[in-house]
Amino acid sequence: MGKNLTSRAEDYSKWYNELVIKADLAENSGVRGCMVIKPYGYAIWEKMQAALDKMFKDTGHQNAYFPIFIPKSYLSKEASHVEGFAKECAVVTHYRLKSNEDGTGIVVDDDARLEEELIVRPTSETIIWDTFRRWIQSYRDLPLLINQWANVVRWEMRTRLFLRTAEFLWQEGHTAHATEEEAMQEAEQMMHIYAEFAENHMAVPVIKGTKTESERFAGALETFCIEALMQDGKALQAGTSHFLGQNFAKAFDVKFATKEGKQDYVWATSWGVSTRLMGALIMTHSDDNGLVLPPKLAPIQVVIVPIYKGLEQLDAISEKVNPLVKELQAEGISVKYDDRDTHKPGFKFNEYELKGVPVRLAIGQRDLDNGTFEVARRDTLEKETVKAGAVLDKIKLLLEEMQKNIYAKALNHRETHITKVDSYDDFKKVLEEKGGFIAAHWDGTAATESKIQEETKATIRCIPLNVENEEGKCMVTDNPSPYRVLFAKAY
The missing domain is CATH 3.30.930.10 (Bira Bifunctional Protein; Domain 2)
Structure with missing residues (x-):
């Protein structure tokens, strides 16, 4: 795959x-x-x-x-609310269809207009x-x-x-x-x-x-x-x-x-x-190989892929794997044993990597002989050979480690992409060349906020909680500013 x-x-x-x-x-x-x-x-x-x-x-x-x-009348009762959602509303005007007189399908029945239009909820x-x-x-x-x-x-x-x-x-x-x-x-x-x-x-x-x-x-x-x-x-x-x-x-x-x-x-x-x-x-x-899912939200936390030639070898592998599957399930770990004979192991490895399954186990004849499993983790793509008796504890440890590692990696990315700037020129430069959050002074007016958005497509994402008082001057107007706010381009 x-x-x-x-x-x-x-x-x-x-x-x-x-x-x-x-x-x-x-x-x-x-x-x-x-x-x-x-x-x-x-x-x-x-x-x-x-x-x-x-x-x-x-x-x-x-x-x-x-x-x-x-x-519709409900939505108009709170003025700023209706103004905020008016352009996004889907409106139901009729409650019945009828066959077209020329036999070409169905049309809206004009006689079935609602006394009051209904809005399909944009929020409740x-x-x-x-x-x-x-x-x-x-x-x-x-x-x-x-x-x-x-x-x-x-x-x-x-x-x-x-x-x-x-x-x-x-x-x-x-x-x-x-x-x-x-x-x-x-x-x-x-x-x-x-x-x-x-x-x-x-x-x-x-x-x-x-x-x-x-x-x-x-x-x-x-x-x-x-x-x-x-x-x-x-x-x-x-x-x-x-x-x-x-x-x-x-x-x-x-x-x-x-x-x-x-x-x-x-x-x-x-x-x-x-x-x-x-x-x-x-x-x-996620990365260029596919999804990377935190173990707590992964539908399948562990996948086991057998590598075999012939049904006899598969039966021997299954005999070894089935008790492990039950042990994992007893620990509340979601596991899939993929013994499909319609796809080769390489295809399966690719599929589960793409789908972000946190831990992949592989077992073939050599592993059977040695009493081992090959264990691969999705976040770092590292593989190691683990003794069958230690594999359950290894998986539990890996799932905890991966949850922390994935968070730490994302946190490091965020921390290295928060940039303080003091001038509007520097702001534009960082926005285009580096991106991320930009901590800058703003004079608190909607006019300046709108000007920045129109000229750069960046918006004020938030005024951080417990923001440090750091008096300065607005990067656009030079007017006083009590603290920095976070700007960014956003989805």
Whole structure:
């Protein structure tokens, strides 16, 4: 199985697109701008879901489900929210089809127009806050901590598998609180949970921070974010958490009786991550040979490939391998014994390297005679011979080592691609020649932020949490600046 991947150095974008398809993660569908997530890609997403879902539930959140359709009038109740999503909305106007009179197929039945158009959800704040009005009467109903696993539609013309598609999968948390302080703590907590997941499961180092006013979620008073750096020097927003104040509560009249018996509007948050994380996973770790997956998210953590001539030899190898398979499974390690006789070992080696399986074992007649396995690790491509009695412990050690090594490599790349600059000329030079995050002074105005974006395509990715006070002058206007912010070109 020849991989024939374009190298990252030659064309990073082409490498990414080829890898997603050749590694069997996803493919374009018959619907323009939408993707089919294939079983191997979906298995990774399921592992992400399972880990995040546990983290949400461990912090008191419950899952629910809300309609995919949102009445148009709901979306218009919060002005900045509708303005933020208006250009991306898919709209349902009719509810019936009919046969064309000339017999050439089906057409929309003009008599079946909806009284009010329905928006296919781009996000669920409006339908959920309409529901929360019925669920919340008193301070005893608070906090209300709800999460939804769902699909959303944001109409995109230029799409890219996992990174930007018209329909994508995600989770969206929506919470209501009695006080501003509680809601702000919730928004911050979820940012920290996302960061913990990214670093401990995805092995992707992230920078935590807040968005500038112009980069905030539509309708939010504050947006917390985690930003990751890809191998090509571009940033990727890996998760956001929003403090919504009382905007949605006021728009949908969600009030509660306080302990003192007064009526007050609740305080809100929303937060989410999506299948974009799949893109982050691929672009942070993978190489010119294919995927490199952190063991915690790999659908297959260990693959065993027999090398044999004739069924008798295969039977002898299987007799040796089957007990090991059971031992690995008993340890919670996902393992595949690939004894297909339709493909040669070389093909299988290539296939599992391309798919990023962390550990590969090979066993042939010589290994049988010597009581050994050949053990190969995907991250460094190193191979060694291990005694059969020690192979289980070796695999457990390797999986731990690889998780740490993959993270350390990504962290080193990020740290060497954060550059401080003081002049706009240096900023442009670093952006073109090196990329990565650029720490620079900015005067805090939307006008300067917009000018930088228009001229360089770089955006302010975040104002880092616990940013050091370092007074300076804006690299564009020379006006005072209290601290540096992080710029980058981004996906």
